Structure formats: structure tokens, C-alpha cells
Amino acid sequence: MIETRGLSKRFGAVTAVSELTFTVAPGTVTAFLGPNGAGKTTTMRMILGLLTPSAGSATINGRRYADLRRPSSEVGAVLDDSGFHPSHTAHAHLRVYACMGGHSRSRVAEVMEVTGVAAFAGRPTRTLSTGMRQRLHLATALLGDPRVLVLDEPGNGLDPEGIAWLRGFLRGLAGEGRTVLVSSHVLSEVEQLAGHVVMIREGRLVTAGAVTGLISAERPTLEHVYLGLTGGAA
Numbered sequence: 001m002i003e004t005r006g007l008s009k010r011f012g013a014v015t016a017v018s019e020l021t022f023t024v025a026p027g028t029v030t031a032f033l034g035p036n037g038a039g040k041t042t043t044m045r046m047i048l049g050l051l052t053p054s055a056g057s058a059t060i061n062g063r064r065y066a067d068l069r070r071p072s073s074e075v076g077a078v079l080d081d082s083g084f085h086p087s088h089t090a091h092a093h094l095r096v097y098a099c100m101g102g103h104s105r106s107r108v109a110e111v112m113e114v115t116g117v118a119a120f121a122g123r124p125t126r127t128l129s130t131g132m133r134q135r136l137h138l139a140t141a142l143l144g145d146p147r148v149l150v151l152d153e154p155g156n157g158l159d160p161e162g163i164a165w166l167r168g169f170l171r172g173l174a175g176e177g178r179t180v181l182v183s184s185h186v187l188s189e190v191e192q193l194a195g196h197v198v199m200i201r202e203g204r205l206v207t208a209g210a211v212t213g214l215i216s217a218e219r220p221t222l223e224h225v226y227l228g229l230t231g232g233a234a
């Protein structure tokens with residue numbers, strides 16, 4: 001479970017996130033939607049303790065990130081495409097992160113298998129395609145077998161086959177009772193992926209709820225809902 005209460009972040013004169021209150025429940029994928037610059041990444045970074053809120057709070061299973069006992073076993077994150085040592089192989093990268101998080105070698109093998117990283121485990125990370133890098137980020141996030149996942153546009157750079165795989169994979173993780181928050185701009189994808197959505201615009205909550213409750217005869221797709229509520233393009 002992820003909860004934000006009155007969460008706000010100002011960068012000088014810019015209010016990136018303003019009094020944002022929402023809950024992300026386990027058992028279904030929750031899509032985090034909003035136009036460019038709406039504050040999605042800033043919110044995710046506050047949930048993950050990478051930015052200090054100007055006001056309000058964000059908690060994971062009832063605790064602020066800084067108060068989690070074993071963070072990598074409680075929450076896994078894919079944020080931006082960084083953090084790979086260029087000459088480390090994908091396997092070595094996972095071994096290093098497993099070591100830092102206190103996770104076993106057998107767990108490294110498991111995450112490589114389930115994410116497809118096993119197919120390119122011996123290649124230096126500098127030679128990996130964008131889609132391969134996304135899979136490696138996901139594998140890294142899963143090392144601690146966390147119950148909560150925070151993923152910022154994890155489908156970026158994946159080909160159609162990869163996107164279909166990711167959809168099934170994330171739904172499977174949520175189906176195991178995990179909490180999965182995913183930001184995305186691809187609304188057709190989100191519709192097939194998410195059971196819930198949280199929509200923001202200019203740092204403020206626009207709506208949150210089950211996809212089935214938001215879609216209606218008047219607004220038959222998530223795109224209609226989104227464009228009607230945010231007044232902008234995805």
C-alpha cells in the first residue's frame with residue numbers, strides 16, 4: 001500500500017506537486033497519469049525518499065521510505081535510465097545490487113529468468129538496447145522480492161512484443177497481491193494493464209478510482225476520460 005497525504009513539492013517559484021492525497025492499493029496495477037510536467041516523477045521520487053516533500057507525507061506500507069527497515073525488500077523502483085556501470089555485464093550488475101541489498105545469488109538467477117535478462121546476461125550494459133535496459137532495471141527492482149513497485153514509464157523503449165510481455169508480467173505481480181504503481185503516457189496500454197488510475201494535472205489530483213468506474217457511455221475509453229479531465233494530450 002502506498003499513501004500520500006497533502007503531498008507537496010516546490011522548486012523555488014515552481015509548485016511541482018500540490019496537496020496530493022491518494023492511495024495505491026495492493027492486488028491491481030494502478031496507472032499514474034498526467035500531461036508532461038504534471039508532477040508524476042516528482043511524486044514518485046518523494047514516495048521513494050529521493051526528494052523531501054515541502055509539505056505532507058508519502059508512506060509505503062505505513063512508513064516513510066527513510067523508516068523502512070529493509071527498503072529493497074519492501075519497495076522496488078524503476079525511475080530513470082541510469083545506474084549501470086558501462087563495463088559491467090547485466091549479470092554482474094545484478095550481483096552487485098544483490099550484494100548491496102543482502103539478497104542471495106539464487107535470487108539473481110530467478111530475476112534474470114523471469115524478466116528475460118538471462119538472454120543477455122553476459123553482455124556489458126553499455127551494449128544493451130533500450131528494451132534490454134528496461135528489463136534489467138525491472139530485474140534490479142525485483143531483487144528483494146518487494147511487495148510494492150514504483151515504475152516510471154517502464155514500457156519506454158520496449159517493442160510491441162516487449163510491451164505485451166510487460167503487461168502480463170505486471171498484472172501477474174499485482175495478481176500476487178503486490179502494490180504496483182506505473183506511470184505511463186500510452187493510454188491504450190494503460191487500459192489493458194491497470195485496474196485503477198490516479199490522474200494529476202499541474203501537480204493536483206484530477207481523479208482517482210477504478211477504470212471501470214471512470215469509463216462510461218459518454219466516455220467509453222480511458223483516453224476520452226483523460227482528455228475530458230485533463231484537457232490535454234497524453
Ligand SMILES: Nc1ncnc2c1ncn2[C@@H]1O[C@H](COP(=O)(O)OP(=O)(O)OP(=O)(O)O)[C@@H](O)[C@H]1O
Pocket residue numbers: 011014015016034035036037038039040041042043
Ligand atoms: N529539480 C527540479 N528543479 C526545478 N523544477 C523541477 C525539478 N524537477 C521537476 N521540476 C518541475 O516540476 C514540474 C513537474 O515535473 P515532473 O518531472 O514531476 O513531471 P512529470 O509529470 O513526470 O512529466 P513527464 O510526463 O514529462 O515526465 C515541472 O514543471 C518540472 O519542470
